[in-house]
Amino acid sequence: MNHLAPLDFPSERSWFTSQWNAVGWYCCVLVLLIGWLYSSIALHLAVQWRDDPNFSHGFFVPLFSIFVLWRDRSRLRALPLKPCSWGLSVVAFSLSILVLGEMGAELFLARISGVLLAFGLVLLFLGANYLRAALFPLFFLFLMIPIPAIIFNQMTFPLQMLASKLAASLLPWLGVPVLREGNIINLPAMTLEVAEACSGIRSLLSLMTLAIIYGYLTSSIKWIRVGLAVAAVPIAIVANSLRIVVTGLLAQYWNPDKAEGFFHLFSGWLVFLVSTIILFLLHKAAAWGAVERKRSRVFQV
Numbered sequence: 001m002n003h004l005a006p007l008d009f010p011s012e013r014s015w016f017t018s019q020w021n022a023v024g025w026y027c028c029v030l031v032l033l034i035g036w037l038y039s040s041i042a043l044h045l046a047v048q049w050r051d052d053p054n055f056s057h058g059f060f061v062p063l064f065s066i067f068v069l070w071r072d073r074s075r076l077r078a079l080p081l082k083p084c085s086w087g088l089s090v091v092a093f094s095l096s097i098l099v100l101g102e103m104g105a106e107l108f109l110a111r112i113s114g115v116l117l118a119f120g121l122v123l124l125f126l127g128a129n130y131l132r133a134a135l136f137p138l139f140f141l142f143l144m145i146p147i148p149a150i151i152f153n154q155m156t157f158p159l160q161m162l163a164s165k166l167a168a169s170l171l172p173w174l175g176v177p178v179l180r181e182g183n184i185i186n187l188p189a190m191t192l193e194v195a196e197a198c199s200g201i202r203s204l205l206s207l208m209t210l211a212i213i214y215g216y217l218t219s220s221i222k223w224i225r226v227g228l229a230v231a232a233v234p235i236a237i238v239a240n241s242l243r244i245v246v247t248g249l250l251a252q253y254w255n256p257d258k259a260e261g262f263f264h265l266f267s268g269w270l271v272f273l274v275s276t277i278i279l280f281l282l283h284k285a286a287a288w289g290a291v292e293r294k295r296s297r298v299f300q301v
Helices: 012-051 053-071 073-077 084-103 107-125 128-133 135-144 150-176 201-218 222-253 262-300
Strands: 179-181 184-186 191-193
Touching: 012 053, 012 107, 053 073, 053 135, 053 201, 073 128, 084 107, 107 128, 107 135, 107 201, 128 135, 150 179, 150 184, 150 201, 150 222, 191 222, 201 222, 201 262, 222 262
Parallel strands: none
Antiparallel strands: 179 184, 184 191
């Protein structure tokens, strides 16, 4: 009597492993192609992060996105693979933006295309469920792209004027008469010019990035995360105005030379440190409010 050999069906675990191995090979090939396409763009981007203090926070953005994905690796691996053909349209769109950026010598478009390409590749090879799970680290990558000069200049001038107005309004309350002419603050001891570097845009961008990172790591409540990111804007503006006020006080009551040089450089770091402390205290207050609100609901029930 002939005995039939049992059929060897692949187990679910081996099938899942083979799927991930296939994705791994695709990723290796894609990394090489993407590296070839974006090598010069990434190099110029890193040089700008190094040389432009307004965007020095860019180094931390991709590192934090990688950290978030690594921390959620168990949850991501548990998701089923459902490749979506719509991802091909996103990939084609991002590559067309890259071509336009290269042809028009527009760095911003070329850099943005790299982030959009990441969206498209995740959707194409992994599926919409992976895209939803990785939305935060992917969107966070946009913060590493320097703002175009035309938009950056439109932002710095209003910030210069706002910082000048706030400082000129506070100094008389502290006994220092002022005469403001645009972004020029005339004091009895010296004249302060709120230049582009003193507009506060540098601390604003860095503090907003820090607020998003801090909110993500310390709170799971969405409104607290969003609130910290939004609060970073007025905190940075007010802190920068206080820096100008302190500079005016030093010039008036101590020595005009002391308001320049080392203090001018050190005050920038000090303002950012104070802004970070305010952000920390704001988070503690919001977290306490959330706990009290939850506790009151429990008592009401």
